[in-house]
Amino acid sequence: xxxxxxxxxxxxxxxxxxxxxxxxxxxxxxxxxxxxxxxxxxxxxxxxxxxxxxxxxxxxxxxxxxxxxxxxxxxxxxxxxxxxxxxxxxxxxxxxxxxxxxxxxxxxxxxxxxxxxxxxxxxxxxxxxxxxxxxxxxxxxxxxxxxxxxxxxxxxxxxxxxxxxxxxxxxxxxxxxxxxxxxxxxxxxxxxxxxxxxxxxxxxxxxxxxxxxxxxxxxxxxxxxxxxxxxxxxxxxxxxxxxxxxxxxxxxxxxxxxxxxxxxxxxxxxxxxxxxxxxxxxxxxxxxxxxxxxxxxxxxxxxxxxxxxxxxxxxxxxxxxxxxxxxxxxxxxxxxxxxxxxxxxxxxxxxxxxxxxxxxxxxxxxxxxxxxxxxxxxxxxxxxxxxxxxxxxxxxxxxxxxxxxxxxxxxxxxxxxxxxxxxxxxxxxxxxxxxxxxxxxxxxxxxxxxxxxxxxxxxxxxxxxxxxxxxxxxxxxxxxxxxxxxxxxxxxxxxxxxxxxxxxxxxxxxxxxxxxxxxxxxxxxxxxxxxxxxxxxxxxxxxxxxxxxxxxx
Amino acid sequence: xxxxxxxxxxxxxxxxxxxxxxxxxxxxxxxxxxxxxxxxxxxxxxxxxxxxxxxxxxxxxxxxxxxxxxxxxxxxxxxxxxxxxxxxxxxxxxxxxxxxxxxxxxxxxxxxxxxxxxxxxxxxxxxxxxxxxxxxxxxxxxxxxxxxxxxxxxxxxxxxxxxxxxxxxxxxxxxxxxxxxxxxxxxxxxxxxxxxxxxxxxxxxxxxxxxxxxxxxxxxxxxxxxxxxxxxxxxxxxxxxxxxxxxxxxxxxxxxxxxxxxxxxxxxxxxxxxxxxxxxxxxxxxxxxxx
Numbered sequence: 001x002x003x004x005x006x007x008x009x010x011x012x013x014x015x016x017x018x019x020x021x022x023x024x025x026x027x028x029x030x031x032x033x034x035x036x037x038x039x040x041x042x043x044x045x046x047x048x049x050x051x052x053x054x055x056x057x058x059x060x061x062x063x064x065x066x067x068x069x070x071x072x073x074x075x076x077x078x079x080x081x082x083x084x085x086x087x088x089x090x091x092x093x094x095x096x097x098x099x100x101x102x103x104x105x106x107x108x109x110x111x112x113x114x115x116x117x118x119x120x121x122x123x124x125x126x127x128x129x130x131x132x133x134x135x136x137x138x139x140x141x142x143x144x145x146x147x148x149x150x151x152x153x154x155x156x157x158x159x160x161x162x163x164x165x166x167x168x169x170x171x172x173x174x175x176x177x178x179x180x181x182x183x184x185x186x187x188x189x190x191x192x193x194x195x196x197x198x199x200x201x202x203x204x205x206x207x208x209x210x211x212x213x214x215x216x217x218x219x220x221x222x223x224x225x226x227x228x229x230x231x232x233x234x235x236x237x238x239x240x241x242x243x244x245x246x247x248x249x250x251x252x253x254x255x256x257x258x259x260x261x262x263x264x265x266x267x268x269x270x271x272x273x274x275x276x277x278x279x280x281x282x283x284x285x286x287x288x289x290x291x292x293x294x295x296x297x298x299x300x301x302x303x304x305x306x307x308x309x310x311x312x313x314x315x316x317x318x319x320x321x322x323x324x325x326x327x328x329x330x331x332x333x334x335x336x337x338x339x340x341x342x343x344x345x346x347x348x349x350x351x352x353x354x355x356x357x358x359x360x361x362x363x364x365x366x367x368x369x370x371x372x373x374x375x376x377x378x379x380x381x382x383x384x385x386x387x388x389x390x391x392x393x394x395x396x397x398x399x400x401x402x403x404x405x406x407x408x409x410x411x412x413x414x415x416x417x418x419x420x421x422x423x424x425x426x427x428x429x430x431x432x433x434x435x436x437x438x439x440x441x442x443x444x445x446x447x448x449x450x451x452x453x454x455x456x457x458x459x460x461x462x463x464x465x466x467x468x469x470x471x472x473x474x475x476x477x478x479x480x481x482x483x484x485x486x487x488x489x490x491x492x493x494x495x496x497x498x499x500x501x502x503x504x505x506x507x508x509x510x511x512x513x514x515x516x517x518x519x520x521x522x523x524x525x526x527x528x529x530x531x532x533x534x535x536x537x538x539x540x541x542x543x544x545x546x547x548x549x550x551x552x553x
Numbered sequence: 554x555x556x557x558x559x560x561x562x563x564x565x566x567x568x569x570x571x572x573x574x575x576x577x578x579x580x581x582x583x584x585x586x587x588x589x590x591x592x593x594x595x596x597x598x599x600x601x602x603x604x605x606x607x608x609x610x611x612x613x614x615x616x617x618x619x620x621x622x623x624x625x626x627x628x629x630x631x632x633x634x635x636x637x638x639x640x641x642x643x644x645x646x647x648x649x650x651x652x653x654x655x656x657x658x659x660x661x662x663x664x665x666x667x668x669x670x671x672x673x674x675x676x677x678x679x680x681x682x683x684x685x686x687x688x689x690x691x692x693x694x695x696x697x698x699x700x701x702x703x704x705x706x707x708x709x710x711x712x713x714x715x716x717x718x719x720x721x722x723x724x725x726x727x728x729x730x731x732x733x734x735x736x737x738x739x740x741x742x743x744x745x746x747x748x749x750x751x752x753x754x755x756x757x758x759x760x761x762x763x764x765x766x767x768x769x770x771x772x773x774x775x776x777x778x779x780x781x782x783x784x785x786x787x788x789x790x791x792x793x794x795x796x797x798x799x800x801x802x803x804x805x806x807x808x809x810x811x812x813x814x815x816x817x818x819x820x821x822x823x824x825x826x827x828x829x830x831x832x833x834x835x836x837x838x839x840x841x842x843x844x
Contacts, residue, residue, distance in 0.1 A: 083622075104771060116677065116768065314598060334594075334598045337594075338598075
């Protein structure tokens with residue numbers, strides 16, 4: 001080959017490869033909003049929004065004057081994957097003149113991809129399915145909008161906050177600068193879901209009543225063990241995190257999924273304390289230890305897989321398990337296939353009362369929406385905010401995303417009761433239908449359906465869910481703790497001490513419950529917690545709380 | 554007949570026992586998977602399925618194969634694997650061949666540079682930034698180019714090429730072949746085992762990869778079937794926040810659907826493997842011996 005040509009070809013290749021080495025060096029960072037920007041942009045907060053105009057604008061349909069499209073992150077759940085037969089996006093576009101451009105993310109790794117996209121500045125403008133608390137990591141970089149600054153553009157959202165008295169609940173998501181960064185799903189009333197599932201037919205057979213308190217749970221289990229000594233009457237799933245989370249508030253503490261950072265608010269003294277070292281927590285641990293010691297609770301509950309626990313219950317090797325309403329229906333269906341209908345009866349109990357009373361802890365805020373800071377640069381910015389308000393918070397928008405289109409997917413009778421069209425099935429309604437509301441049409445999906453009025457929520461509940469809500473209606477709802485408004489530096493300091501401390505608490509909790517560590521070593525445990533900084537974090541938390549209390553007014 | 558000593562016999566017996574146990578341990582999970590995929594769902598939940606299907610049904614397979622995105626994913630996986638393997642094979646071969654020649658200028662630097670990347674990696678975000686800046690995001694190139702050269706395979710190939718007798722190439726060049734000619738006409742035909750091995754390594758790696766797709770692809774039409782599979786297996790398992798009020802906690806994907814999907818995804822590799830097995834065994838050893 002011609003030497004010159006050869007050299008030219010090789011030289012070009014070398015240059016282009018070297019150039020690629022520098023591809024990664026680009027413009028430094030993305031547009032980061034400084035504090036000055038956000039305050040300058042729009043100063044109205046929810047509290048000072050002009051009252052006039054709020055009432056009349058809520059409930060009005062939204063239609064953009066000029067058609068535009070906005071990008072949105074879409075969580076693709078495998079049980080109802082995104083399909084081209086879905087009509088939900090077309091219907092939204094018909095009503096609002098807004099096209100949603102989806103970035104599809106498999107739900108198995110939704111959080112990771114979301115973090116990646118936000119960190120690299122590629123995030124879509126609307127980021128739904130964000131649990132309050134998970135937006136905190138994105139605040140310091142300025143990648144997400146302080147949405148509380150813009151709620152004056154959201155009449156439907158504001159109306160729901162006002163009607164359902166959610167102002168104090170919203171304080172839960174407030175940050176150190178007095179703003180909040182996620183638009184939470186709003187519930188008129190808390191939804192109850194996790195509780196104990198018990199074999200009612202076995203209880204009836206042994207002449208036992210369904211327990212209403214944790215002491216009664218102990219009695220029932222003891223009676224069952226006497227009659228069935230070869231099995232553990234209670235074998236739990238979710239590594240007991242679900243049931244301890246439900247039980248803990250009735251003992252005055254937190255545990256399981258709700259263990260959190262170890263702080264608990266005492267309204268009497270208006271202070272935070274570290275609950276794992278309190279007497280209440282010792283009693284709580286003693287209760288579970290007693291269940292395990294006397295052979296009433298399967299020690300494998302703390303470690304076995306959900307499938308193993310479910311199998312034991314389905315095969316009659318246990319009579320009590322924790323469950324949520326969907327899982328209960330699932331178990332019911334499986335047992336009907338295995339044992340036959342009528343051969344058994346299940347009861348999804350209201351959560352038992354405890355030493356602190358017939359109380360329950362539940363938040364009325366659920367997962368919601370973040371808006372990327374880049375949205376501010378979009379010429380349709382205000383319309384985007386109004387669109388989000390309509391789609392997720394107006395009655396009309398919520399009905400559309402939950403039920404679909406009247407006349408096509410559902411019909412309404414004169415009293416306002418909604419029923420699905422005969423061929424469409426969902427959540428146990430119209431079991432013979434060939435089309436599924438969610439799988440085939442895309443309505444009722446977890447990307448749009450958050451919260452809502454009690455009426456709307458119950459309209460789609462099956463009998464089991466409805467009876468559970470009703471049976472728990474007279475429980476006393478514990479008040480929410482006020483938030484501690486950490487700034488970024490304080491939060492980092494706090495976490496540095498708190499994370500290893502809570503790891504120790506969780507490990508010891510397991511040991512105490514199982515009995516591998518006797519409760520007589522309680523004082524050692526308390527001392528060790530203090531050595532690991534329990535007092536220090538309580539002091540820090542209280543200091544910050546006292547200093548920032550005024551912001552919460 | 555050679556007389557075999559007693560101790561050897563004992564060794565044989567133990568050897569066979571251990572090997573059979575290993576076979577059973579590795580084979581049983583797969584057998585269980587296949588049994589699950591052909592069973593009725595309720596038997597699986599009740600834990601009654603062990604070695605063979607109970608309540609034999611092909612419904613699950615029909616359901617899985619009726620999913621449009623399963624086939625789109627499958628097609629994507631095949632395309633990505635073929636293209637990626639071809640590109641990888643090409644690039645690894647020419648790089649390895651060049652590195653194997655001691656007369657290459659800057660050889661030490663290039664070698665060191667390559668080995669360095671075996672230990673240090675930029676991380677997820679820098680890689681993502683490069684892919685995005687080069688405009689590869691959300692295209693097939695994001696699946697095929699970033700992982701094109703595996704340094705491990707590269708080193709094996711380099712060692713192999715070094716082991717080829719230099720006299721052969723000298724004789725060829727005396728006869729008038731250019732560098733490229735030597736590569737094409739002499740070296741490559743003799744490298745069939747190593748090429749087959751590398752092709753297999755790359756193909757299996759690409760077939761199984763889902764992380765790259767997850768990072769760089771946004772459109773569902775471009776997802777490979779492994780990402781689809783991951784979503785089925787891991788996606789419906791999420792436990793939500795403490796107050797668990799998600800309306801999304803619907804019925805989990807049936808274990809039978811998961812197993813049927815897994816079997817279908819692993820099937821092609823399983824079918825191809827026995828045929829390339831001999832290359833695999835000889836090829837791995839080839840790269841390790843310097844003559």
